[in-house]
Amino acid sequence: MDYGKKMVRHIPTCLECGDKIRYGRTDKKFCCDDCRNRHYNNIAKGSRTFRRKVLAMLSRNYAVLNELLRSGATSVDVMDAVTMGFVPGVMTACRKSGRHEEFSCFDIRYIMTNTRIYSISKIQNVYLPLHSGTKKE
Numbered sequence: 122m123d124y125g126k127k128m129v130r131h132i133p134t135c136l137e138c139g140d141k142i143r144y145g146r147t148d149k150k151f152c153c154d155d156c157r158n159r160h161y162n163n164i165a166k167g168s169r170t171f172r173r174k175v176l177a178m179l180s181r182n183y184a185v186l187n188e189l190l191r192s193g194a195t196s197v198d199v200m201d202a203v204t205m206g207f208v209p210g211v212m213t214a215c216r217k218s219g220r221h222e223e224f225s226c227f228d229i230r231y232i233m234t235n236t237r238i239y240s241i242s243k244i245q246n247v248y249l250p251l252h253s254g255t256k257k258e
């Protein structure tokens with residue numbers, strides 16, 4: 122390639138509609154305000170949809186774990202839990218417990234290996250600091 126001979130002027134394209142942006146600063150990202158607004162609205166919408174999906178999965182996981190506890194079970198095969206609607210990768214907290222990872226789904230905690238979920242139990246005395254970082258004397 123002979124960069125020296127042909128200097129192609131870079132014409133930016135609108136991130137939303139893909140049209141060439143022929144006027145204005147060369148670092149402009151959108152052809153018009155409508156496209157800019159649409160672009161950021163779609164990002165916000167995608168973020169909201171993502172959060173809604175995660176919350177739905179957490180609720181489903183909680184329902185599955187709660188159902189197991191109510192039936193008196195404290196362990197289950199991961200595949201059986203998945204059949205019940207459990208999504209293994211979604212949790213509200215995770216910490217190292219001995220050789221294993223202990224997970225929480227809201228106030229229910231459990232240990233999960235590749236094949237088994239066990240030690241399912243409700244966390245007693247759930248304490249949520251309402252003003253984290255502030256100390257009352």
Ligand SMILES: [Zn+2]
Nearest residue numbers: 135138152156
């Ligand atoms: Zn545009």
